[in-house]
Amino acid sequence: MTVSSGGDEEILRLEGVSAWLGGRQVLDQVSFALQGGEVTGLIGSNGAGKTTIFRVILGLQPTTSGRVWLEGRPGPGRRPIIGYVPQNVPIDPDLPLRARDVIGLGLDGHRLGFPLPSALRRRAVDEMLRAVDAERFAEARVGRLSGGEQRRVLIAHALISRPRLLLLDEPLINLDIRSEHEVVELLARIAREQQIGILISAHDMNPLIPVMDRIVYIAAGRAASGTTDEVVRTEVLSKLYGRQVDVIRVRDRVLVIAGSDEELTDDHEHAHAVADSGLV
C-alpha cells in the first residue's frame, strides 16, 4: 500500500456555506475542515442537512453563499478526487453485476464502450476486494449480498479510483451491530493506511466514537466542529440548537437530549430522532 506524504494535509474546507432547498434554508453558514488520514463524523438527526452537505461537496447542490476548497483549490465537484457512497443504495437482487463488477465500475464506469480485459484492471479490483475483505463473495451477485457485504463492496467501489476524500452517507444504517463494528474498523484502517480524509454521516455518533478524529455536529442547518470532547458538550450543542440541550455520558456512550420544542423542530420525527440518538 502506498502512503502519500504529508499526513496532515488539508483535504476539504467549507467556509460559510449556505444552501436552500425547496424554499427552505437547509444549510446556514456551515464551516469545517478535514485532514488526510482522519475520520470525521458528520452527526445530526434526519433532515438536519447531512446529505445536502455531501451534495454541496460533490457540486450537485448550488450554494447561496460560502466556498468549498478541495486540496487547497477552489471546489466543489472535482470528482476524480472524491469517492462517494450515497445513503441506502437499493440493489435489485437480479442485477447482473458481481461484486467484482461493481468495484470495476468505480474505476471506469463513466467511460464509453466495453471494459477490455486487462491484467492491470483485474489487479486493481483484486486489491480492493482484499482491502475491504470481500474476496469471499467477489463472484456473487451484488444484489444478493447482505447489507454489510454490500456496504463493503460499495466502499471498495468508491476507493478504487484512489480518491483523496471519501464521502459516506449513513454507511451504518440498517446494519447489525457486528457488521456496523466491522465497517467502522475498516474505514478507520483505510483512512490511516491510504492517508485519505473520510467524512461519515450518521444520526447516532456512538458507533463512530472510537474512531472519530473529529466531529461536525449539525442541527437545523448550522454546524459546530472540533474533537468530540470539544463539541459534544451541553453549552456548545445548546448554542447550536438555540435552546437547552442536555448531553449525558453513560459509560462510553453519549446521549443528547434535545427535547421536543415544536418551534425549532420541523416535525415530530425530527425531535424524536434527536432525543433517540445515543440510546441505541
Add this chain to the structure above:
Amino acid sequence: MGLIFSPGFFHSSPVLVAIVVGAVVAVVSAVVGVFTVTRGLSFAGHSLADLGAAGGSGAFLLGVNQLWGFVAIAAAAAGAIELIGIGSTRGRDLATGIVLGAGLGVAALFLYLDTTFSNTTGASITILFGSIFTLQSSLVPVMVLLGALSVAIVLTLYRPLLFSALSPDMATARGVPVRAVGVAYLAALALAVSLSAMTVGAVLSTALLIGPAACALRLTRRPGVALLLAAAVGMLSVWLSVLLAYDSYYWPPGHRGWPVSFFVVLLIFLSYLLTQLRPRGWAAWQLARGGSNPPRLTDR
C-alpha cells in the same frame, strides 16, 4: 432431413428474408432488452411496442411503409415518456401509462379507418401480429442499418448504462451524465421495438424484447455473458419459429401456415419456463466451478 426442412425451405425467398431479418431483430431486441430489464423499463418497452400499432396503422393510411410509422411513433412516445416522467419510477410508470392509453386510442381509430376505407383487411393482423413472411426484401438493408444503430448505442453506453442501473446517484457523482444516457437508451429502445414490431407485430414484440433477456439474467450474473446468451435465445427462437411456421403449411387445418409470431412467443415462453425450472444440477455445477462461493451466495 426432409421431415424437418419441408421441400423448398432454403429456396424460398420470403424464408431467406425472414431468416436474415429475424436474426437481426432477435439480436437487437435481446441486447437492448437486457438493459430494459436491468433498468426496470419493461413497462416502457412494452408500451412503446404497443404504441407502434398507432404508427403502423397511420402509415398504412398514408400509404407509407409501416416501418416508418413504427419508428416515428416509438421515437415520439419515448420522448413524451422522458419529458413527462422525470425522476421517480412511479412518475415514469404513470407517464408511460398515460402515453400508452392515448396512443392505443389513436391506433383504434387508424385501424378502423384502415379496414373501413382503404379496403386493406389484412392491415390489422399485419400490424398487430407481424408479417415476417411478407417483408419486402428492399427493406432488409434499412432494417439491418437501424438494428446496427440501436446495438451501437447500447454497446457504446455499456458501462454508463450498467453504472446508472446500479445507482443513478453514484453514477452522477462519478461524472456520468445519467439523464443523457437515459435519453440515448430510450432512442435505442424505440428502434429495437420498431424492428420487432415489423417482424412479430406490435402486440407481441415485448416477447422478443423481455423474454430472451429475462432468460439470460436467470442463467448468468455477468453482464457481458447475459448479452450473448440473450442474443442466442432470441435468435434460435426466431429461426426455429420460421422453420415451424413453414412446416405448419402441412398441418391442420391444412394449407394455411400458422403465424410465425405464435411460435416465437411460444418458444420464448417455454425457454423462460425452462430457466425458471433451472435444475439443481446447474447450481451445483456453478458452485463447483466457482469454488470459493459459499452456498448462501450462489444464485437460486
